[in-house]
Amino acid sequence: MNPTRTELKITIAKLIEVAYSEDKGVTTKIVREKGSFKLTVDQDGNARLSSKVGIVNFSASDTLDRVGANIKSVSVNFTAGEGKKIKYTAIIDIKVAKIAISGKFDIEALITSCSGILCRAAKSLKSRHDGYEMELQKIMEQ
Amino acid sequence: MKLFVSLMLSLVLYGCSMLKTEQTDLYKEYIKQAQAVENNTMVSNRSSFFTSEYLKEVDLADEKSLLVLNLSKYVHQEFSHYQKIEGQKGCLSINGIENNKDPVSLYLEYKKERGLWLVDYMFLHLMESSEDYAKEALCPREVESMIFK
Helix, strand or coil: CCCCCHHHHHHHHHHHHHHHHHCCHHHHHHHHHHCCCCECCCCEEEEEEEECCCEEEEEEEHHCCCCCCCCEEEEEEEEEEECCCCEEEEECCCCEEEEEEEEEEEEHHHHHHHCCCHHHHHHCCCCCCCCHHHHHHHHCCC | CCHHHHHHHHHHHHHHHHHHHHCCCCCHHHHHHHHHHHHHHHHHHHCCCECHHHHHCCCCCCHHHHHHHCHHHHHHEEEEEEEECCEEEEEEEEEEEEECEEEEEEEEEEEEECCEEEEEEEEEEEEECCHHHCCCCCCHHHHHHCCCC
């Protein structure tokens, strides 16, 4: 079954949360600054969240493995939107085709979601967690 | 004289009809492709729709790999389309909605291979607003450079 638009949006949120769990301080600085920032994942699953204020390197393999597509690479451009909203455009390379997805979300809501028990529980289970998925969906589908 | 005029007219009409049948309609090719996806016959008929280079990336044993054969499924209802052809290459842009009514555009690049117009590359745009719909025929790589600067 093809991954849905919602699943792809949730995957982008999860990648930011993996960066956050890798380096809370730098990730928070990157996503809260007013300028733009980037997220890239290469064909080996090496991910990088970066802006002029810093870089966080992490592995995206576990997160991307759960998507129903053979993903070669991912590139996401984030820019500041109205208020606390962040706008993004993602390009997902699936070798002979690409999928582009655009959207916006509240970065504070995303960071808060990952400070809570829900997020920690989901990570410790290392599997799908309905409550966590639903919370991410709510944030990403504003 | 009348016979000569009738004969000439018939020849002209025949010539026009031949020209018409030789026109390439990539949209018709797309409809066949989308129907094969809907009817679950795409895997067995894949070489009728995709180039050999494209199919090199499809591993039939891996369900995730089949996504690239089924991208037309995201277009639940189609509203408009545009095509352009330059020599042995053609591009088709499709605008429509997903089954939840979200706007979507699918851009297909075709290449002539074995006398058939076959898909060689695709770009699916899951956009936020229908304002971003294709307004002309664009090739997948052209769209990518426009939306991802």
